[in-house]
Amino acid sequence: MSITKDHIGGLVFLCLSVAYGYYAGQIPLLPGDEYEPFNAQSLPSALAIIGGVLSIALLVTADRSVEGRLKLAGYDFWLVAKLLLLVSLFAMALPWMGFTLSTILFLVGGYWLLGVRSIKTLLVASVPFAVVLWFLLSQLLDIYLAPGRFFTLMLGV
Amino acid sequence: MWDGILTGLTTAVMPFNLLMVVVGCFAGTFIGMLPGLGPISAVALMIPITYGLDPASGIILMAGVYYGAVFGGSTSSILINAPGCASTVVTAFDGYPMAQQNKAGKALALAAYSSFTGGTIGAIILLFAAPALASVSLSFQSGDYFALMLLGLTAVAAFSGKGQVIKALLMTVFGLMIATVGTDITSGTTRFTFGSVDLIDGVSFLLLAMATFALTEVVMTVMRGQHNEQEPEMDMAALGSMKLSREEVKEVAPTIGRSSVFGFIVGVLPGAGATIASFLAYGLERNLASAKEKLKFGKGALRGLAAPESANNAASTGSFVPLLTLGIPGSGTTAIMLGALIAYGIQPGPRLFMDNPDVFWSVIISMYIGNLVLLILNLPLIPYISRLLAIPRPILIPLILFFSITGVYLVSFNTFDIQMMVLITVIAIFLKLLEFPMAPMLLGFILGGIMEKNLGRALTMTDGSFSFLWDRPLTLTITLIAVFVLLFPLLSAMIGKARTRGAEVAVNEGEG
Incomplete structure (x- = not known):
């Protein structure tokens, strides 16, 4: 018997349902709430049970054919990981470098990761975009975009 | 009703709202053309922009984007055999062969006329069906709402395709689980926050929609290595004539009429949506065709193109019926719109018709205007709009990524949300690799809060007894339909297996 996508999915959701059910039991209740017909634990407990039953049903009825196996060949996971890391770094850079500089760095990084190597393209496709966007948001739409903490600390502005 | 229509018409024809329809149709057409990005992603990308509007x-903007994206999907199906979304897959069956025969212009025009007629017929039926259903649903109680939501959730799972029912149900439960994160509205206690202050308000709908649709779809394109592909340049001269002859119009007119009505009915069913409508309409038209005409299907048959195009647009309109009248979305896209309405503080459902007639009617009227815009403005501009696809993918992808993440950030100004988006995207990619559908999760998440509230209210009134599900004939009927819808795929699979076994036994006995 081969381990298929259905088996993996069923097992993952079974673990999730068990963990969810455990934490559902930890939800603090107000005094007397335990005697109420419906309290903060009711729906989560029911969902944990339904999730568990459905996961088992998926495991029992799982596709056992070779075609049902999880195929990871042909996917560029490394590039996706780098792109998601870039998104995460953008989030970290925002409070420190400010909106405009973070945007430029994010876009340049994204273009570079996807294969753009021309310095001119990297700059033309990022700097005017970030500046125009900053102008639109802060000057036209009056949205406050805080300057980066780095600049306020270093330059005192 | 006429007062309402007048209010809606006044709101919809306001210059700014007309501009929103035009912008929505253009933006939707462009996004819908990009393979991999469909109406759900297009509407999700618009949410942050709509937060600043009334x-x-x-x-109105979102409805325009929805129509535009379906139309854009049809365009890429016809011109490059790359459907932008699932509901236009069938369009490619006969649309692309027509384009190969140098009839791309005719195919595009026919798709636009069919979509327009489908949308128009749909909008007219909606005009009368929605208020009628809304007035009936005014008598609904908590138990009825709970049963209706149960029906909506089970229907989405039931229509998710062969072998996908349990997976869709699991995703619905997963969505309901995510909806329980944060502060419980009745007791005020926090649930599943693990001490994080950022989770006290729960997971934001916008964040979940953007991460699971916009961000995940773009990242999946990169993962499949499609970011280096370039759309073929479309030559205006090669499109050919956009005119249809009188004979051709006569041939497709009955097809468009019946597919529109059929599509609308399928669209009204919660969970069915435009994709199922287009496949069913194509199948229906093929069955109705004579043996000689049947052979033309798949090789550039006009009826084969007109049927799915009218059906998917009529179904898109039909899916607004349960959203506007019952507060239950009929498709993934309308689920996103439901979330947006809730974010505005508007509760879709029977009260919407009474409390916010301007929203109710202007959406219906603007749908019709949207169809007109697509026909009058978008069709002649298709060769120019499609040139936007010439922007290299390595430039386009980081920009879409940027719009997805800043769309969420500019609403909350909390970088935790971006990190949360990354986490949800990783989970969504993993689930997509395991072939779990995303739309049921979003639907479960959106309906989770309202469902819990109504269930709690109904159980409190009956002192913890589930008798509210069968005490009133209306609730009982809805519950029975929900049970039937849930059991139907399982029963049909069992009957199918029994028939195969019966046939095998008969063959064996015959051989013996």
């Missing part, structure tokens, strides 16, 4: 304008 509810009527916001929903």
